[in-house]
């Protein structure tokens with residue numbers, strides 16, 4: 001396995017809007033990130049992935065970019081960005097930007113031009129089609145609105161938008177558009193950034209002829225949202241390789257492509273080193289378990305991605321939450337009696353499974369889901385779309401609210417909890433979104449003062465990874481593929497063998513592993529270790545790393 005810095009790295013994701021507000025307008029900003037770099041240095045992370053901080057009307061919080069060369073004024077200026085990059089680099093922290101090029105904002109100058117007339121030079125930057133029988137060109141549904149098509153009076157055609165109607169899809173078939181994207185990527189690389197997380201990158205190639213979806217309608221209005229049809233279309237790899245050749249290959253950078261509906265069989269083509277496309281992808285197979293977690297299925301997914309990607313010359317990512325997902329401790333752990341233990345267990349899991357671990361801001365202090373009391377408290381466009389779809393399909397508004405209270409993307413977007421002062425120390429003004437009332441107990445200040453906090457467990461995990469190649473390059477062997485409650489596996493490299501044992505339940509569990517479980521404890525979320533001979537003896541949410 002070739003050695004690369006991005007395989008050894010731990011990435012920390014920052015959602016700037018909710019991280020730290022430096023000027024009291026209630027919105028997190030780049031100077032807020034600069035203020036907290038020493039905190040991140042203390043944690044020990046290697047890379048920051050910054051969610052979009054480009055100019056945007058914020059229909060989808062920055063995933064609708066109106067100028068790829070400008071910083072969103074609410075977040076600061078280009079000077080602030082340059083300073084952030086510089087200050088991060090001084091601390092040995094790299095910065096990865098979000099690349100959002102499946103779509104732009106409808107307020108981008110390309111789209112303003114494009115929609116102005118059929119023969120405008122920018123017309124083909126987007127995907128325009130004639131009406132079919134006076135209606136949409138096909139039956140596609142959008143992720144954020146019923147139809148994926150919006151009619152534009154000026155030119156009498158529809159444009160495609162897989163997300164909101166303020167996020168028109170870019171036309172990757174058109175070479176000048178692709179060249180503009182590469183130019184823009186090089187602009188950021190030349191500033192010194194260290195890579196890109198690529199938003200829904202496997203949607204940029206549309207299926208030839210834009211055929212109707214064969215799925216039965218799944219929106220209340222009769223359209224079919226069909227991610228399988230939109231994703232991984234023939235020709236995508238060639239686009240990624242062209243991008244690699246024109247940009248990525250010229251820099252020492254890392255890339256991770258967010259990819260919907262992706263399997264290891266498909267992903268390996270994008271991430272195999274010899275294919276010169278991407279370094280790794282984010283898949284959704286683990287996230288798909290969130291409404292019905294099943295440890296055996298989780299293990300199968302890990303095994304499949306290990307065999308199908310890591311063993312075949314590619315690399316994986318590991319994450320359990322991000323800015324689109326509920327808080328991991330609330331979904332995969334126990335955010336009540338065992339919040340601390342289970343937060344540490346989940347951290348141990350993603351840092352010891354094969355692949356690059358990604359931490360989402362607040363995860364390292366065990367932040368939980370928030371309670372939202374009414375639909376108005378939700379800020380996310382997707383929460384409002386789900387609310388309207390689910391109520392149209394007959395759910396009561398209280399049923400939808402209770403669903404959103406588990407799964408909304410806004411759980412990740414409540415402000416980072418820095419201390420127990422008003423607004424969790426996030427802002428001196430009025431925060432743009434509700435602060436989770438649990439901040440009085442769960443906050444950074446508290447965590448830093450408690451040697452047993454989740455924070456220090458994460459810090460130790462990161463330090464262990466840095467000091468022990470076995471955590472990065474070690475072979476992975478699942479010892480308990482069918483066990484529903486305990487996950488035990490080894491990582492081994494050059495004669496070093498580590499056993500990782502995790503109890504996913506709130507009860508005491510014993511298990512005969514049929515091989516020795518004794519050795520030196522490298523890290524645990526309990527003060528002692530009860531494993532003897534061949535028998536694991538684990539307390540609620542116990543997570544141990546043993547050097548055998």
Ligand code: ISL
Pocket residue numbers: 060063100143163199200258323324325382409
């Ligand atoms: O959030 C989702 C599931 O919970 C998805 O529908 C999500 O929209 C999809 O994962 C793509 O996400 C990315 O692109 C979106 C943006 O809203 C997300 O924040 C981004 O991560 C459109 O740019």
Ligand code: CA
Pocket residue numbers: 021022023024025026027028029074
């Ligand atoms: Ca601010």
